[in-house]
Amino acid sequence: MARFTLPRDLYHGKGALEELKNLKGNKAIVVVGGGSMKRFGFLDRVEAYLKEAGIEVKLFEGVEPDPSVETVLKGAQMMREFEPDWIVAIGGGSPIDAAKAMWAFYEYPDVTFEDLCIPFNFPSLRLKAKFCAIPSTSGTATEVTAFCVITDYQKGIKYPLADFNITPDVAIVDPDLAETMPQQLTAYTGMDALTHAVEAYVSTLHCDYTDPLALHAIKMIHNDLIKSYHGDLDARARMHNAQCLAGMAFSNALLGIVHSMAHKTGAAYSGGHIVHGCANAMYLPKVIKFNAKVSEAATRYAEIARFIGLEGNTDEELVDALIAEIRSMNEKLSIPTCIKEYEGGIIDEAEFNDKLASVAELAVGDACTGSNPRPITPAEMEKLLICCYYDKEVDF
Numbered sequence: 001m002a003r004f005t006l007p008r009d010l011y012h013g014k015g016a017l018e019e020l021k022n023l024k025g026n027k028a029i030v031v032v033g034g035g036s037m038k039r040f041g042f043l044d045r046v047e048a049y050l051k052e053a054g055i056e057v058k059l060f061e062g063v064e065p066d067p068s069v070e071t072v073l074k075g076a077q078m079m080r081e082f083e084p085d086w087i088v089a090i091g092g093g094s095p096i097d098a099a100k101a102m103w104a105f106y107e108y109p110d111v112t113f114e115d116l117c118i119p120f121n122f123p124s125l126r127l128k129a130k131f132c133a134i135p136s137t138s139g140t141a142t143e144v145t146a147f148c149v150i151t152d153y154q155k156g157i158k159y160p161l162a163d164f165n166i167t168p169d170v171a172i173v174d175p176d177l178a179e180t181m182p183q184q185l186t187a188y189t190g191m192d193a194l195t196h197a198v199e200a201y202v203s204t205l206h207c208d209y210t211d212p213l214a215l216h217a218i219k220m221i222h223n224d225l226i227k228s229y230h231g232d233l234d235a236r237a238r239m240h241n242a243q244c245l246a247g248m249a250f251s252n253a254l255l256g257i258v259h260s261m262a263h264k265t266g267a268a269y270s271g272g273h274i275v276h277g278c279a280n281a282m283y284l285p286k287v288i289k290f291n292a293k294v295s296e297a298a299t300r301y302a303e304i305a306r307f308i309g310l311e312g313n314t315d316e317e318l319v320d321a322l323i324a325e326i327r328s329m330n331e332k333l334s335i336p337t338c339i340k341e342y343e344g345g346i347i348d349e350a351e352f353n354d355k356l357a358s359v360a361e362l363a364v365g366d367a368c369t370g371s372n373p374r375p376i377t378p379a380e381m382e383k384l385l386i387c388c389y390y391d392k393e394v395d396f
Contacts, residue, residue, distance in 0.1 A: 076105030093140030097148035122163035139189025141247020188277030260366035
């Protein structure tokens, strides 16, 4: 038996934000990030719509780009004091992810972060509040997923938390919010969405319900991401839908080792964080080559290649064409080919090698590894990470 879970209601299209007027409740806490939603007037609109619905509003502002355990606990404390019956999170993946974790600590003050790190181990939610997610970026799709990513800065590890309980009740996918994304963010979030869809399609847990969502999302992203990157607002609106479809697919089919590697390299190095979407974009071609050693995975990568119009006479040729196409997209989006080139070389080579064994072991243990189509050992993960650092050919 398998399970397929989505939000109870999803409102999409221009002007969908106004649906907040129709929420039924008494109090809402609005969780938001660093200021862009306020700067562009969306936060004021959210407050106004909620107040029009007769709901008292309190703000939790300033969620950092990679939300920390400390931020989550601080937000949960505010929730316990305010006692909202709606949690409304608006912005990129970070405030929505943070709010999901806050939700658990709000309803269960005695739960520990270690408890939540165990996949699908959340307690039953909705005893005190429901959840509404409003994304402003076209990538994470956290508005429709059973996942959130929280960073333990003391350990330098990003933890993907997974449970169907944290799938939002309401998602509002309004492309007006995505129009404000800067160019680099458009690139990184778009490749994050592509990775979601590709990994969902080849996951060991893919099924008839997730496959069409993943394939259609891949085709949309392939058609529209470059145009969106160059400012085509119609393409950007379609990308906002595409990333959401990709999220529906991966939330139910789960992911693979591209995400395992991105989670465990993202906050591991003192030179700076590797932005999640950029990490996925760099690692995806290498992981496709690694996974394609398994015939079933190669067949499914070849199906993706054919679906987006790439040419090849064999599965192997189609897999290579897909890898080449993704690398070409990265080049057009000014995304580096490897970790060594990231941000002009901020990830020190010596530190990378010093931490290689521990990062590899953590990546193998990541929650996303179990649904990857090819099993991987810590030694193989080390070799794969080296390929991703130096842009070496994957030949094992």
